Amino acid sequence: MNKSQDDRRRAMWRNVLPCVTIAAGLVLSQAAHAAGYNPVTQQAQSKLAALGHDPGPLDGIPGGLTKAGVLAFQKKSGLPETGVLDAATLEKLGVGTSVDKANAVVDWIPVPTQGDLDKLVAKPVNSPSAPYTDYRPNAPAANLDLPGAAILAAMNASADVFGSRPAGQPKHTDEGFKYLAGCLKTGFAPTHWSDITIHYYCMMSKPRACYTYALSGKSTGAKLPRPKAYQGCASGVLPNGNDFAFVAKTQPLVFQYVMFGQTHAFNHEQEQAIINAFYGVKNAADRNECRLKRPLRTEDPTDGTHCLVNKNMNAILVGKGD
Structure with missing residues (x-):
């Protein structure tokens, strides 16, 4: 050279x-x-912002502005000024992180009526006053209560029909559980779906085809918003609508409430309680039990903490316009 x-x-x-x-x-x-993304941190940031303590971006990542906002809130509330979202601070903010709710799942609200659901969906998109349909990126946590017992019953009904329980549980089938686990690890990456949304949805190996294809545009040529996808599938107008008849017949109100909401629409503590109860997780803090019993979604941590409310996830979950 x-x-x-x-x-x-x-x-x-x-x-x-x-x-x-x-x-x-x-x-x-x-x-x-x-x-560093944590859904509880994001919910706490939302509460701090609403109280006038600027936490910086509502992104679930505790930066310097979040620490300053926490310190200001702690000082005003008479709490020890640590700048950390500790148990006492979260409790004062009204953000729950209990690990022992799985054995006490109840309807924290009644199942909404169709009229209630129509009002939720009719609110203006991207309006902070309409948290259920707030599609902004990093939308504030709305913390809506869930009809927990009704959702759990719907998940059980779906699992019984489609065999999607883990091995060793009643009515398990290898095919059904394979469909469940594959759905949770989907490359479709619904990072705008809450934990309860994706676990509930993945119970249904056949009905979900109609809905998924409508959302992605695969069956329609254009992506449909969630309410229109539901209407098309429930009415049988869209492909695979016959399979979707199971949903429309057995759990139409639960499906709409769980599926139409955004990533941060629901109370995270209640979400995890329902999911853990379905999979039979007795102690959400036991990493080995969590690994053995509860399958991972794509965005979950892989260290056995995915059964917890206060978990650091692999991807940031954000709202998304439909």
């Missing part, structure tokens, strides 16, 4: 190396950012 070629090679690497370094830094930054 002559001197001019050597000089050109050196110049090339001088230009390339900074780019590689920057790219690697971006990947690391994104990974660190995602690893």
Whole structure:
């Protein structure tokens, strides 16, 4: 290699190396950012913002502004000024993180009527006063109560019909559980779906085809919003609507309430209680039990903490316009 070629090679690497370094830094930054995302932190940030204590972006990641907002709230509330979202601070904010609710799932609200659901959906999109349909990225947690016992009963009914319980449980089938686990690990990546939404939905191996294809546009040529997808499937107008008749017949109100809401529409504590109860998780804090009994969604942590309310997830869950 002559001197001019050597000089050109050196110049090339001088230009390339900074780019590689920057790219690697971006990947690391994104990974660190995602690893720090916590739905309880995001809910607490929303509460702090509503109380006038600026927590910075409502992104579920505890940065410097979040710490300042927490300190201000703690000072005003007479709590120890730690700047940390500890149990006492979360309780004062009204954000729950209990790990022992799985054995006491109840209807925290009655199952909404069709009229109630229509009013929720009719609210303006992207309006902070309409948390159920607030599709903004990083939408504030709305913390809506759930008809827990009714949702659990609907999940059980679906699992009985489609065999989607884990092995060793009544009416389990290998095919049904394979469909459930595959749905939870979907590449469709519904990061705008809450935990209760995706676990409930994945119980249904056949009915969900109509709804999924309508949302993705696969069966319609254009992506449909969730209410219109439901209407098309329930009426039998859309492909695979005959299979969807199971939903329309057995749990239409529960389906609409759970599926139409955004990522942060619901009370996280109640969500985890229902899910853990379905899978038979008795102690959500027991990592081994959690790993053995409850399958992972794509965005869940893989360290056995995915049964907890206060968990750091692999991807940021954000609202999404329909």
